[in-house]
C-alpha cells in the first residue's frame with residue numbers, strides 16, 4: 001500500500017484558503033485540520049467556522065486532529081460537520097479514552113488516538129481494536145514547522161509490530177516535521193499516513209511535493 005499524504009491546513013494561506021483546498025482536492029489523499037485550544041497546547045489555531053467552510057468544498061476526507069482539553073465535548077459537533085476522521089490525545093482524554101473512541105465510531109467517523117513524543121508508545125496498546133488509526137506525534141503538538149524527532153521511527157515500528165502481531169488493521173499516521181528526508185524511513189517503519197504542513201505549503205510546487213512524499 002502506498003503512503004497516504006495528509007497536508008495540514010495549518011500551513012495554508014488563509015487569505016486564499018479556497019484555492020489551497022482546491023489544490024488538496026486535486027492532489028492530496030486526506031485533508032488534515034488542526035484544532036488547538038490554547039490550553040492543551042500553548043497555541044490556538046482555528047475553529048468551527050473554518051472547518052465548516054472547508055467542509056463545503058472538500059472532496060477528500062477531512063481528518064480533524066483535536067489538541068484540546070475535554071475532547072469528548074466536541075465529538076458530535078465534528079460529526080455534524082461531516083468530518084470523516086476524528087482524533088484526540090490520550091493525554092487529554094484519560095479515562096474517557098475508550099468511551100470517546102466508541103462514540104466517534106458510533107457517529108460514523110473513523111476514530112483516531114494521538115500521543116505526544118513523551119508518552120510511552122505501549123500506552124496505545126490497550127486501545128488496539130478500539131481505534132481505526134493511531135497518530136504518533138513526531139514533534140510536540142502545538143506548532144507547525146518544528147524539527148522531526150528521530151526517535152519517532154522506533155515508536156512507529158514498535159506500534160506496527162504490535163498491530164501485526166494482533167492482526168489489527170488500524171493505520172498509523174505521523175505528524176510533525178515530515179519531509180522528503182524522513183518520509184521513506186517513516187514508510188519503512190510502518191507509517192500509512194503522513195501529515196505534512198510546511199513541507200507541502202512552503203514548497204515551490206505543492207502538488208509535486210505531495211507526489212514526491214507519496215513515492216518516498
Ligand code: DX5
Nearest residue numbers: 008141142144145177197198
Ligand atoms: C502540530 C500539528 C501539525 C502541524 C504539522 O501540532 O499537529 O499537524 O501542522 O506541521 P509541520 O508539517 O510543518 O511540522
Ligand code: ZN
Nearest residue numbers: 034065175195
Ligand atoms: Zn496535526
